[in-house]
Amino acid sequence: MKINWKKMIKKDTEEQTPEEQELQEQSQERGGEESKVNEEEQKPKKKLSKSKQLEVDLENSKIEVDEAKDKYLRLFAEFDNYKKRSIKEKLEFMRTASQDTINAILPVIDDFDRAKKSADDDSSVEQFSEGVTMVYNKLHSVLKNLGLEAMESTGEVFDPELHAAVTEIPAPSDDMKGKNIDTIEKGYLLKDKIIRHAKVVVGK
Secondary structure, rough: OOOOHHHHHHHHHOOOHHHHHHHHHHHHHHHHHHHHHHHHHHHOOOOHHHHHHHHHHHHHHHHHHHHHHHHHHHHHHHHHHHHHHHHHHHHHHHHHHHHHHHHHHHHHHHHHOOOOHHHHHHOOOOOHHHHHHHHHHHHHHHHHOEEEEEOOOOOOOOOOOEEEEEEEEOOOHHHOOOEEEEEEEEEEEEEOEEOOOOOEEEEE
């Protein structure tokens, strides 16, 4: 027995409500649109000419080279700054370590200077032996080579940047007013930097 499918489909269509027929038509339209899109996608894309492709590749290569160059320059600048900072920190550490050591020695030097001054006085009973004098001179020579320098403050105009006034006394003469009459404790410079201010008596 032969089935007439066309009649059955037609019959089914006639039995459909208007809403069902509208949905079926929309489905058929979407199917047609999707098939068109698939056809467009399947079309071979237009290839660039060989010279155009070379130009594009060359431009991309230039961009990559510029980016690599910029990255290299940034890394080089960072490394150079790091190297300079490391050297500065090392020098600062060495200078500070030396300063702390010399600051600890300064009271000993003060005592040594007072002892020598007393020994050099003609009325003094105790005199420095030749060996002790050699040690004294050698000590001062070593400290000088390290950059230590004693300030000359007596007779100089009082300078608050260099001197610390312990007291004021009437000046023995007009030209000594505002000047240091005497030095109680020497001031010192280490490589041109003040590490101890001179304690002085100022004339007024």
